[in-house]
Amino acid sequence: MSYIERSLGEGEEIVAKANFHWWYTAKAVLALVLLAFVLVGFYIFFVRMYRKWTTEIAVTTHRFVEKTGLFTLSTNELSLNNIEGVRVEKNLWGRMLGYGHLRIEGTGMDAIALPDIADPVRFRSAIESAKERRRG
Template sequence: MSWSILFAVGIWPVAWFLWRALQGEANAVIAVGSMMIGTFGGLLFLVSQIYMQTTEFGVTTQRIIFKSGVISRYTNEIPLSSLENVNLHQSIFSRIFGYGKLEINGSGGSGVWTPPVQDPVSLRAVISEARIATEAAPRFMARPRHIDQAHNNDRRSSSRPKPNRPTV
């Protein structure tokens, strides 16, 4: 949630009531209504802050990671190599305030919804660039080498003489 919404829902009614009280125009109905709306706004702010502080979203060179939770933990990782699509969801209101959500789908798995992020178009571009960089990276495979044990033993034996062992 944006700060302006939380301010409008939580702090503005309380400030409005205090202003009316200072002018001597406040009554019990206005006081109760303002305090209820202010309490609702404060709880909404608290819940959104807990969610924001306990949610992590990251893009690495190998995968996309999403973690959330306070008491229990939910983690979802999508390798960039199996990323299928990234969908952008913005309402008219979220476009005005410059935030949105991304739905990220990997092959054969469930999608991940990002928390509301500021400038989701840039995040989508970062994910796209990371995906392209992962696809363009050279793939190295280690090839097993054949080790000639006889050759290695010959080298050891030529550099050091064998100790004389008595035969029984």
């Protein structure tokens, strides 16, 4: 027995009851789905920003160095003499926005993949120039 039925006065009757339309529930479900997408978006955002904020990539006069992580530190180092090739990969968006992927291949190790590097052609040229200066 509902509250309204229990609160009826003597001789009082319910003439009609109203119910929520299914669309009311559908909007709540859509809001929940949207929230899930937003939470996934926040997760992806923070993972990518953490990687960006804790990664250093440089070429020195002697070597290439990539450091990632803050709590768990990981480094890739490769002597300039051991760099066999640097490949730049740019898709349509990369060409339009000025970014690309670098793949640095070295002697006796797996290639080092660097995603979404700003001006990758310039960085590849810097590696090649450092290699030339190192050779003398």
